[in-house]
Amino acid sequence: MAEPIPVSANGAPGTPGATDTPDDDVSSLKARLRRAERRRRLTAMLLVAPLFAFLLVSFLIPMGDMLLRSVDNWQIPNVLPNTVERIAAWDGEALPEEAVYAAMAADIRAGKESGEIGKAATRLNYEVSGARSLFNKTRRRIERIEPPYKAALIDIDRRWGQPDIWQAIKRESGPYTASYYLAAADLTYNAEGEVVAVPEYRQVYVELFIRTIWMSLAITGLTILLGYPVAYLLANLPLRYSNLLMILVLLPFWTSLLVRTTTWITILQSQGVINDILVWLGLIATDERLQLIHNKIGTMVAMTHILLPFMILPLYSVMKTIPPSYMRAARSLGATPLTAFVKVYLPQTVSGVGAGSILVFILAIGYYITPALVGGETGQFISNFIARHMLVSLNWGLAAALGSMLLAGVLVLYLVYNKLVGIDNMKLG
Amino acid sequence: MITKLPPYASPLERVWHSAYLLFCAAVFVFLIGPILVIVPLSFNAEPYFTFTKEMISFDPDGYSLRWYKDFLENELWLFSIKNSFIVAIVSTILATSLGTLAALGLASSYMPYRTLVMSLLISPMIVPLIISAAGMFFFYSSIDLAHTFPGVILAHTALGVPFVVITVTATLIGFDRNLIRASQNLGASPTTTFFKVILPLVTPGVVSGALFAFITSFDEVVIVQFVAGPEQRTVPLQMWSGIREQISPTILAVATLLVCISIALLTVLELLRRRTERLRGLSPG
Numbered sequence: 001m002a003e004p005i006p007v008s009a010n011g012a013p014g015t016p017g018a019t020d021t022p023d024d025d026v027s028s029l030k031a032r033l034r035r036a037e038r039r040r041r042l043t044a045m046l047l048v049a050p051l052f053a054f055l056l057v058s059f060l061i062p063m064g065d066m067l068l069r070s071v072d073n074w075q076i077p078n079v080l081p082n083t084v085e086r087i088a089a090w091d092g093e094a095l096p097e098e099a100v101y102a103a104m105a106a107d108i109r110a111g112k113e114s115g116e117i118g119k120a121a122t123r124l125n126y127e128v129s130g131a132r133s134l135f136n137k138t139r140r141r142i143e144r145i146e147p148p149y150k151a152a153l154i155d156i157d158r159r160w161g162q163p164d165i166w167q168a169i170k171r172e173s174g175p176y177t178a179s180y181y182l183a184a185a186d187l188t189y190n191a192e193g194e195v196v197a198v199p200e201y202r203q204v205y206v207e208l209f210i211r212t213i214w215m216s217l218a219i220t221g222l223t224i225l226l227g228y229p230v231a232y233l234l235a236n237l238p239l240r241y242s243n244l245l246m247i248l249v250l251l252p253f254w255t256s257l258l259v260r261t262t263t264w265i266t267i268l269q270s271q272g273v274i275n276d277i278l279v280w281l282g283l284i285a286t287d288e289r290l291q292l293i294h295n296k297i298g299t300m301v302a303m304t305h306i307l308l309p310f311m312i313l314p315l316y317s318v319m320k321t322i323p324p325s326y327m328r329a330a331r332s333l334g335a336t337p338l339t340a341f342v343k344v345y346l347p348q349t350v351s352g353v354g355a356g357s358i359l360v361f362i363l364a365i366g367y368y369i370t371p372a373l374v375g376g377e378t379g380q381f382i383s384n385f386i387a388r389h390m391l392v393s394l395n396w397g398l399a400a401a402l403g404s405m406l407l408a409g410v411l412v413l414y415l416v417y418n419k420l421v422g423i424d425n426m427k428l429g
Numbered sequence: 430m431i432t433k434l435p436p437y438a439s440p441l442e443r444v445w446h447s448a449y450l451l452f453c454a455a456v457f458v459f460l461i462g463p464i465l466v467i468v469p470l471s472f473n474a475e476p477y478f479t480f481t482k483e484m485i486s487f488d489p490d491g492y493s494l495r496w497y498k499d500f501l502e503n504e505l506w507l508f509s510i511k512n513s514f515i516v517a518i519v520s521t522i523l524a525t526s527l528g529t530l531a532a533l534g535l536a537s538s539y540m541p542y543r544t545l546v547m548s549l550l551i552s553p554m555i556v557p558l559i560i561s562a563a564g565m566f567f568f569y570s571s572i573d574l575a576h577t578f579p580g581v582i583l584a585h586t587a588l589g590v591p592f593v594v595i596t597v598t599a600t601l602i603g604f605d606r607n608l609i610r611a612s613q614n615l616g617a618s619p620t621t622t623f624f625k626v627i628l629p630l631v632t633p634g635v636v637s638g639a640l641f642a643f644i645t646s647f648d649e650v651v652i653v654q655f656v657a658g659p660e661q662r663t664v665p666l667q668m669w670s671g672i673r674e675q676i677s678p679t680i681l682a683v684a685t686l687l688v689c690i691s692i693a694l695l696t697v698l699e700l701l702r703r704r705t706e707r708l709r710g711l712s713p714g
Contacts, residue, residue, distance in 0.1 A: 047534025366557020
């Protein structure tokens with residue numbers, strides 16, 4: 001903690017009778033000050049260190065692990081080492097030499113023994129469809145074949161006689177690969193090794209990214225539309241009323257996300273409250289109940305509801321700082337209510353709108369739970385595909401690449417938010 | 430006052446003003462309505478998600494506690510409640526102690542690379558949960574922490590930490606440093622100063638940070654899907670699979686209970702906020 005203030009034992013500098021010269025005294029004072037500052041810096045760092053170390057292990061290294069996994073290509077160089085070594089000399093045009101085929105046969109034998117060959121096969125299957133079945137078929141018969149291996153392998157399956165599988169191995173023989181990122185951007189390599197777009201029927205991710213961004217923007221827009229007037233009301237009401245109304249904003253904010261999503265399922269489903277009311281009012285017939293859920297509408301409504309407090313709260317805290325006398329001044333100087341609002345009030349709330357929008361947008365593009373439960377086929381976000389690749393298709397490289405791209409986008413927005421608001425000023429609740 | 434117009438307001442202004450208030454009322458209904466709707470529905474005597482005729486006519490036969498009974502008699506739900514509390518309490522304690530210490534360090538003007546460190550410490554709150562979940566799943570699997578209680582607790586602590594750091598830092602910003610000097614001047618040791626002067630002043634921030642950390646863990650459903658195994662099944666995970674597989678009104682009963690927990694937490698927070706404002710003399714009370 002604080003250093004005691006150094007009091008010179010031999011009086012003030014320059015006092016007659018002082019044994020030290022003034023210069024010495026000043027420099028020792030400086031040294032002590034430096035020492036004190038160093039100690040304080042150390043104390044501060046020591047206080048932060050435990051948490052930093054904790055987050056390093058529990059969060060930051062896992063993030064690094066994911067980034068690494070999006071480019072990691074260990075399967076091919078590690079499981080097929082001989083093939084990778086031999087194929088380096090191949091020109092990539094005609095079929096490879098016998099030596100490459102012999103190396104492949106040896107690798108498949110070794111890989112069958114260690115049980116790793118399936119991993120290389122799965123990895124190659126992402127590059128050339130059908131590679132897994134090719135490897136499985138070959139693995140079953142590998143013990144029975146004899147040299148020359150080129151003829152023997154092509155005899156097992158004629159796909160060994162096509163250059164595409166060899167081109168893929170040659171291209172992906174390094175320890176790192178860009179192919180997960182290419183896949184995440186709907187790109188692939190053609191026979192010449194150039195990057196091209198995948199056939200239209202297989203294009204998924206670009207459209208998905210666009211949909212995620214578009215829907216997040218729409219949700220952000222909706223929260224501004226609904227949140228701005230409410231924040232204005234809250235900021236201008238006397239405290240005892242606004243505190244009461246604030247509870248209506250804070251309660252949803254504090255309610256479990258799953259609860260809020262469940263309520264929307266309950267309300268929007270075809271046998272739910274909204275449809276029942278519409279039928280009761282006679283606006284729709286019983287057999288033409290509206291499909292409000294498991295589509296984009298469901299996702300938009302539920303997410304707008306969930307994210308609205310994140311817009312209202314920053315707006316409120318900005319609006320609270322604007323003195324009402326500004327608007328009165330504008331009005332008394334002859335501005336119409338509209339002019340006064342647009343020219344005087346609105347410009348002062350831009351920072352709040354910006355902060356709220358970035359916050360809502362950041363939260364929206366990473367959403368997973370709500371789209372998964374109420375989104376159906378058309379209301380899915382990029383996060384849902386990451387989860388699908390993690391849990392169902394087990395293509396972890398692609399999940400990591402999609403995740404890294406999303407992460408990059410979010411971090412850029414976070415930097416903007418930081419510039420705009422400053423994380424020190426971030427408020428909760 | 431905003432709800433009343435001055436007498437000289439034109440008819441157009443009056444119409445506009447009423448429309449504005451109506452719009453705000455509609456937004457408030459949109460915010461709170463869905464949460465209130467599930468409360469009566471959870472007492473439905475029939476397995477429907479809408480109001481039955483009996484419920485609308487307030488016939489007592491239309492209401493029952495069967496879904497609450499169902500919930501309390503179900504082994505899986507009780508098991509997941511126990512797990513949820515274990516994970517949430519342990520990770521709250523960890524996040525609060527680590528986060529408070531770090532916030533004290535971050536509040537010092539001598540802290541080098543302050544902004545950078547702060548951004549790193551807050552990042553678990555910013556990074557989309559699915560990405561954290563994927564990264565944690567990869568890494569925790571490689572060090573045998575996946576599908577264990579320590580793994581889930583580690584992950585939830587990381588998620589809770591930013592809230593504690595933010596709330597405690599916010600408390601420290603309005604903190605009068607002279608109080609520390611005064612305490613030392615009067616002969617208190619740094620430890621005494623910490624426990625007798627600093628801690629009581631930052632307690633509201635620490636408590637609200639802890640509540641945030643608790644609710645974050647208690648409500649978390651993305652990371653548990655990846656990091657938790659069947660033995661670590663929590664309430665949100667149980668709800669999640671309930672909603673996905675076969676939604677029964679038991680979920681609404683659980684949801685109602687969770688809303689009650691939120692209301693309790695919100696009340697505590699509000700009381701804390703008022704106390705702080707009163708102590709700092711910002712609010713008339």
